[in-house]
Amino acid sequence: MTSRLDDDHMWGETTATEILLTTAAPRIRYRQFGAAHEREHGADWLWCWVDRDGTTFCFLVQAKILKSRGKRWSVDFTYRTAGDERTQISKLLTASDRFDAAAGYVLYCGDAQYRATLECDLPHQDVLCRDRDRAGVSAVSALVADNAVIFQGKGAGVAAFHAAVPVEDITGPDATDPPIVGLSRGLPEDLAHFFQQPQRGARRVAKEIVRPVHWIRVRQFSPATLERSALNTGALFPELPADQGHFPVPYLQHVLRGLRTEIPDYVRDVLDGRTPPAWVTHHLAGIVVITDADAAPGHEVAS
Numbered sequence: 001m002t003s004r005l006d007d008d009h010m011w012g013e014t015t016a017t018e019i020l021l022t023t024a025a026p027r028i029r030y031r032q033f034g035a036a037h038e039r040e041h042g043a044d045w046l047w048c049w050v051d052r053d054g055t056t057f058c059f060l061v062q063a064k065i066l067k068s069r070g071k072r073w074s075v076d077f078t079y080r081t082a083g084d085e086r087t088q089i090s091k092l093l094t095a096s097d098r099f100d101a102a103a104g105y106v107l108y109c110g111d112a113q114y115r116a117t118l119e120c121d122l123p124h125q126d127v128l129c130r131d132r133d134r135a136g137v138s139a140v141s142a143l144v145a146d147n148a149v150i151f152q153g154k155g156a157g158v159a160a161f162h163a164a165v166p167v168e169d170i171t172g173p174d175a176t177d178p179p180i181v182g183l184s185r186g187l188p189e190d191l192a193h194f195f196q197q198p199q200r201g202a203r204r205v206a207k208e209i210v211r212p213v214h215w216i217r218v219r220q221f222s223p224a225t226l227e228r229s230a231l232n233t234g235a236l237f238p239e240l241p242a243d244q245g246h247f248p249v250p251y252l253q254h255v256l257r258g259l260r261t262e263i264p265d266y267v268r269d270v271l272d273g274r275t276p277p278a279w280v281t282h283h284l285a286g287i288v289v290i291t292d293a294d295a296a297p298g299h300e301v302a303s
């Protein structure tokens with residue numbers, strides 16, 4: 001991204017994704033599908049983090065650019081296709097149901113110099129949003145984006161960037177993993193443990209995606225529903241609270257359904273060099289697989 005910016009070129013979502021994937025391979029595996037999706041604004045990619053024991057987190061994403069016009073920073077979350085009433089966020093949420101995945105965005109945010117005029121007045125630990133290391137490619141839940149569009153309006157892009165986690169850090173061996181607190185009374189024991197204890201690999205990705213969603217929920221002054229319901233078969237957490245807050249869907253269920261005990265068949269297909277079935281390839285631009293997601297840095301297992 002830096003070299004493109006040095007050449008004064010603004011990059012596009014498709015180009016950024018292609019450069020990212022070709023550069024990150026073979027550390028990551030990916031398979032690209034139909035050309036029709038290529039032309040579509042914000043095509044869906046399924047990103048899957050796979051641990052050595054098969055635990056997998058599936059995240060259906062669209063790529064978005066953090067854009068600047070002078071001092072105004074934005075992400076085009078509310079893009080609509082001509083003749084279609086639904087927002088792209090609601091379509092992405094619906095599409096994620098097909099794969100029992102969490103829905104979200106991969107944000108391409110350039111380098112610190114590109115972000116020099118970005119100002120974020122939300123509280124941080126000790127570093128400005130724009131100066132965060134490795135934030136050039138960051139991931140955020142669609143529920144955060146939806147909330148930002150509704151409550152932050154023109155500030156939605158900066159709010160989402162603030163909540164987004166650098167993809168390089170998302171499995172977390174180097175970063176701290178503080179407990180997720182609040183609304184924790186009555187949580188199932190396995191979920192309470194997941195929130196309290198440090199996590200690695202696919203579990204950690206799920207935790208980092210749910211963390212800012214939960215943070216938003218804690219600040220909504222509506223009482224939490226402790227009612228639970230069962231998730232898809234194969235979900236790591238078989239039963240989760242149906243609490244929804246002001247989100248369009250029950251937020252814990254939405255994010256954590258993406259976390260499952262075994263590798264889905266279509267992800268296995270990509271790892272084994274096979275083309276997944278048509279119901280998968282017709283609805284995705286491609287699949288990205290990060291294997292050995294729980295491996296310690298520098299100790300990657302050859303695959």
Ligand SMILES: [Zn+2]
Pocket residue numbers: 120121122124128129161162
């Ligand atoms: Zn910030």
